[in-house]
Amino acid sequence: MAFRSRHNEAQAIFEILVRENEAMLMTYLRAAVHNQSAVEDLFQETMLVAWRKINDYDRSCPFGPWIRGIAGKLIMAHFRKAKSDIMITGCETLEYLSRQIEHIHERSGDTWEQKIDALRHCIEALPDNYREMIEMRYFKRQSASKISEITKVSLEAVRKRLQRARAQLLDCLRRKKVVMEAGT
Amino acid sequence: MTTESNESENRLVDQLSNQWLDTEPGGSEFHVSAMNVSESLNSKQLQRATDVQLIHAMLTSLAEDNEDTRQYRVNKLMQSIRADRKRIHGKQLTSPKKPRRYVGPAIRLGTAAMIIIGITILLTSLPPNKAMATIDQMISAIENAGDRTYSVVVRDQRTGRRERAAAISAVERRNHPERAVLDGAKLYLRGRDNYVLYRYTRSGQTVVNGSDGKSNWLIRPKRTVLVSSAPQAFRIPMPEDLADLLTLDFGETLQRIRERYKIKYLGTVPVEQDQDTSWAYLHATQRNRRFRGPRVIRIWAHPDTGLLRRIEFADVRLQGYAEPKKLIFDLIDQKQLPNDWFTHSAHHPVGAKVDSLSEY
Numbered sequence A: 001m002a003f004r005s006r007h008n009e010a011q012a013i014f015e016i017l018v019r020e021n022e023a024m025l026m027t028y029l030r031a032a033v034h035n036q037s038a039v040e041d042l043f044q045e046t047m048l049v050a051w052r053k054i055n056d057y058d059r060s061c062p063f064g065p066w067i068r069g070i071a072g073k074l075i076m077a078h079f080r081k082a083k084s085d086i087m088i089t090g091c092e093t094l095e096y097l098s099r100q101i102e103h104i105h106e107r108s109g110d111t112w113e114q115k116i117d118a119l120r121h122c123i124e125a126l127p128d129n130y131r132e133m134i135e136m137r138y139f140k141r142q143s144a145s146k147i148s149e150i151t152k153v154s155l156e157a158v159r160k161r162l163q164r165a166r167a168q169l170l171d172c173l174r175r176k177k178v179v180m181e182a183g184t
Numbered sequence B: 001m002t003t004e005s006n007e008s009e010n011r012l013v014d015q016l017s018n019q020w021l022d023t024e025p026g027g028s029e030f031h032v033s034a035m036n037v038s039e040s041l042n043s044k045q046l047q048r049a050t051d052v053q054l055i056h057a058m059l060t061s062l063a064e065d066n067e068d069t070r071q072y073r074v075n076k077l078m079q080s081i082r083a084d085r086k087r088i089h090g091k092q093l094t095s096p097k098k099p100r101r102y103v104g105p106a107i108r109l110g111t112a113a114m115i116i117i118g119i120t121i122l123l124t125s126l127p128p129n130k131a132m133a134t135i136d137q138m139i140s141a142i143e144n145a146g147d148r149t150y151s152v153v154v155r156d157q158r159t160g161r162r163e164r165a166a167a168i169s170a171v172e173r174r175n176h177p178e179r180a181v182l183d184g185a186k187l188y189l190r191g192r193d194n195y196v197l198y199r200y201t202r203s204g205q206t207v208v209n210g211s212d213g214k215s216n217w218l219i220r221p222k223r224t225v226l227v228s229s230a231p232q233a234f235r236i237p238m239p240e241d242l243a244d245l246l247t248l249d250f251g252e253t254l255q256r257i258r259e260r261y262k263i264k265y266l267g268t269v270p271v272e273q274d275q276d277t278s279w280a281y282l283h284a285t286q287r288n289r290r291f292r293g294p295r296v297i298r299i300w301a302h303p304d305t306g307l308l309r310r311i312e313f314a315d316v317r318l319q320g321y322a323e324p325k326k327l328i329f330d331l332i333d334q335k336q337l338p339n340d341w342f343t344h345s346a347h348h349p350v351g352a353k354v355d356s357l358s359e360y
Helices: A002-032 A036-052 A063-081 A091-105 A118-124 A128-139 A144-151 A155-175 B002-021 B029-038 B043-064 B067-094 B105-125 B130-144 B170-175 B250-260
Strands: B148-156 B181-190 B194-200 B206-212 B216-219 B225-228 B261-271 B274-286 B296-301 B308-316 B325-333 B354-357
Touching: A002 A036, A002 A063, A002 A091, A002 B043, A002 B067, A002 B261, A036 A063, A036 B067, A063 A091, A091 B043, A118 A128, A118 A155, A118 B043, A128 A144, A128 A155, A128 B043, A144 A155, A155 B002, A155 B043, B002 B043, B130 B250, B130 B261, B130 B274, B130 B296, B130 B308, B250 B261, B250 B296, B250 B308, B261 B296
Parallel strands: B225 B354
Antiparallel strands: B148 B181, B148 B325, B181 B194, B194 B206, B206 B216, B216 B225, B261 B274, B274 B296, B296 B308, B308 B325
């Protein structure tokens, strides 16, 4: 009885940790894995492994890096099965990505959305033709070829604009110190 | 020259990762070429590619995730965890048992003794319920607390961003242009029953409610100051969701939370901008829906003194907003206020007309 109540207690605390780290972990996985359904599966798998290994977790350390460590191993395993899903791999690169995520996580704000709020301002500051591409690609979930069809802009030009828009967003977030300079 | 070569290197990497990002998954030739080339990138180029993909991931999170998708994701996980537990238990139950015909009475007695010793050690070594102890400490801290000033903030439930005037519904703006709102209000407290609440209308007029513990009073723009000794006079209209829970006596509010919510102590954490100090963090979830109130309340308090630093009510329906909001009370000052601060005369010009109402 006492064991069950302690177990339920542990489960409730774990659920809170999951809620508090869900958006961060999803961003980490999305940055490494292209396939959306694989991202969702890896999220479930990572958290399930974390729950099974919860006794190994050192509570004096932050939860975020620990959970990303588990996710990193699962990404590497997924890479062996589906190479085309993953562009960046290798311990060093995943470690760099984890540091970037941790840098964002340390920003002020209660939620992940608050921490990346600067991105909205950067989107607003984009030139109109770049902002339009970002809005269609992400907020209206259109593929590059569909955007080309709707806007009557060639596929190559759509890809170019998306590429430049992302590069400008990266510069903007670096200026706002949301994202660290490479090599720091 | 070096800058130019860096730029062209960046362009090359960007082209590569963007081709990969903007191609539909599922066996396109771009993936293969991206993979082949990515294997030959040096570490600086890989960092650039990683940064571009991080931007993609942040954009996707911003655009695609909302409260429902997050809830679904977490619920699915918790179901798997529960199923996992059943599976493990099932396995334990069906595992073959060793024959115990020859277990002697001494072993049984020994086992019983070990269980009793184990339970005794467990009971004596368990720390007191930290969450309840913290709440109790907070309630008694309020009894002895000096003057405190809290800011009141309304935030969007989903994004956590501060609400702007534009978020207020058109109906509210049209029907109640002069309603004093909680967002941006300031609450001054002394002990448990002295309070002053400054609220502002959308046109910038000030409405002040207060109590010095003996009489309650209300100051509105261009109106007579009202004073009454009736305990319920000029009560602040609290959001309907919080009517049974939140009072300006935070001691009373914490007591109600203690009774109606399941409270977890989750260690010490900083509060947003205030990264230098760590505060005891409590997470309260409603036990049942018998009482009105938000499903989740988050509380930060000083780990040693129990001083309430912040209290946050989630998913609150506030007058004038279409969507549920977070209502936050944040400690901003502890300086001592003038002695007469909680009397009405400290907040209106000398000579203002005052009506004392015996019953209101």
